[in-house]
Amino acid sequence: MIDLSEVLETNRMVEEENLDVRTITLGISLLDCADDSVDACCEKIYNKITTLAHDLVRTGEEISREIGIPIVHKRISVTPISLIGASCCHTTGDFVKIAQTLDRAAAAVGVNFLGGFSALVSKGMTPADELLIRSIPQALATTDLVCSSVNVGSTKNGLNMDAVKLMGEIVRQAAEASADRLCIGPAKLVVFCNAPDDNPFMAGAFHGVSEGNAVVNVGVSGPGVVKYALEQMDRRARENGGREANFETLCQTIKKTAFKITRVGQYVAQEASRRLGAEFGIIDLSLAPTPAVGDSVADILKCIGVEQPGAPGTTAALALLNDQVKKGGIMASSYVGGLSGAFIPVSEDQGMIDAVNAGALNIEKLEAMTCVCSVGLDMIAIPGDTPATTISGIIADEAAIGMVNQKTTAVRVIPVIGKRVGDSISWGGLLGHAPIMPVNTFSSERLVNRGGRIPAPVHSFKN
Incomplete structure (x- = not known):
């Protein structure tokens, strides 16, 4: 077990050497939010995020004050949205609507970013995967806090070159769609190979399908x-x-x-998971x-x-x-x-x-x-x-x-x-x-x- 005295040894690191805990990221499973209606799906998503993450920012600020170490960002990651919207999204506009719901939920709980507007297509693309990918430029141009990622390859599956070609086009379109905002769109978009399920860092964070209902991951x-x-x-x-x-x-x-x-991160993760009633996931070093x-x-x-x-x-x-x-x-x-x-x-x-x-x-x-x-x-x-x-x-x-x-x-x-x-x-x-x-x-x-x-x-x- 780690105690507070170990953390307090690091005060000089904070004052002189820019030590911080970069993020507490609360991973939230949205698998139970899928629905045949896009409006019903959006309502479930908004309600679940705002319920489970209601105290995330306050908890992070409390822990930061207690230990005297900045916790710079509080973030949320969610289940890849191509999976959640597969039943109800029949146009790119439907996926954009979900992205805007995610943005509203993130703003309501006060987090810095929300990741998971994502698709995992290392071997092939379902119609829902392709629709989500094609919606990314508009989704990122019309939201402030939503981040997106697409996994186009893995060691086990090889590289999906159809997806690679499409993502080159999407990156350019995302830049064009946000040209009036310094092309910020692609800065919130990551194209992965071997994407991990438990990454707390943006813009590539998403909550893997093998994860629990609510999980705290900390990035030091x-x-x-x-x-x-x-x-x-x-x-x-x-x-x-x-x-x-x-x-x-x-x-x-x-x-x-x-x-x-890392011991600082371990303490923060233990405290955050206890206070939020969520599982302790991982420390990202x-x-x-x-x-x-x-x-x-x-x-x-x-x-x-x-x-x-x-x-x-x-x-x-x-x-x-x-x-x-x-x-x-x-x-x-x-x-x-x-x-x-x-x-x-x-x-x-x-x-x-x-x-x-x-x-x-x-x-x-x-x-x-x-x-x-x-x-x-x-x-x-x-x-x-x-x-x-x-x-x-x-x-x-x-x-x-x-x-x-x-x-x-x-x-x-x-x-x-x-x-x-x-x-x-x-x-x-x-x-x-x-x-x-x-x-x-x-x-x-x-x-x-x-x-x-x-x-x-x-x-x-x-x-």
Whole structure:
């Protein structure tokens, strides 16, 4: 059992090193809300969310005050809506109506985001799946808090290239539909391979069908804490007359720090689940950066030894970081899940933005880094005239990495209408700001238009 005294040891981490609990996410099953009538379905959804999540924000604020650690976001994830709307949604407008209901429910309980306007289509698409996917641009353009995700592949099933092609078109349409809002639509849309059922982080969170009725998942953070620990480690080594610490010492430092961070998350999850009367699901150990200076995964990579993220050795440094965070975290919590490791979003990490502006980091190097990190190509702004087939090609590449390596990968790129390479875009808040990054201009059209499914890799045949 964890007690409050362990958490109070982390006060300095909060005051000086940007430690926070990034999110308490309440997963809610909507399986019992399905109905033949879209209006009845919407009413059931609204009533269930506002009943179960009524005290979520208040509970998070109370725990935050008691332990003196910020809990930045309170969020909700729900069962993939393509499943809930399968019986009653016969047009894209029907699914948009459900999205707007979700938005109203999220606003009523005061959460920051609600995820689960989702479809799981790694092997094929039902009519309901396709309708939901085609409704995404309008759904995201007419809501504020709803986030969407589509899983287009898995190690077990291979890649659904029909869905990959469609998602390239949907990402562009989502940007166009929200052009008057800085193309915010694609910033709330994630395309996954091997999506987990218990991810507390947006925009990709949904409540898996194997989960309970109401489940609390907590996402911890703390890149600034790890950075500070590494700086202190090297300072002590130099003061003792030696060189900078070797990799053994470096790894031990990251593991110990990850353990402390995760214990905070464990306490928050236990308290939140007890007070909300919900199951305790998982702790997600991911180091999730913010635009705040010093709260950066990129800065950790620089502490490990690369001049800028993107320099030779960056992928090795990120692999080390990801692995040690997981090794330290799994000793601190009974249940670790979600994504867990290190996020490398561009717009949300000032160090990554600096590396892009310095010419050290491009999309191809980011793709290489995603082979060893938690998610994938995240919050990357690209030119507004990028063809849909090129976006589909980027999705296919990233999904292939996940499929072959038996890991979660994802793409969240934002084609910013009217912007070119050299321009920038600012969304503010946690989404931050980003330079418009160049993409390879050679065509992916023939590849994307073949259709069908890329088979699962040979090592998937286990039973």
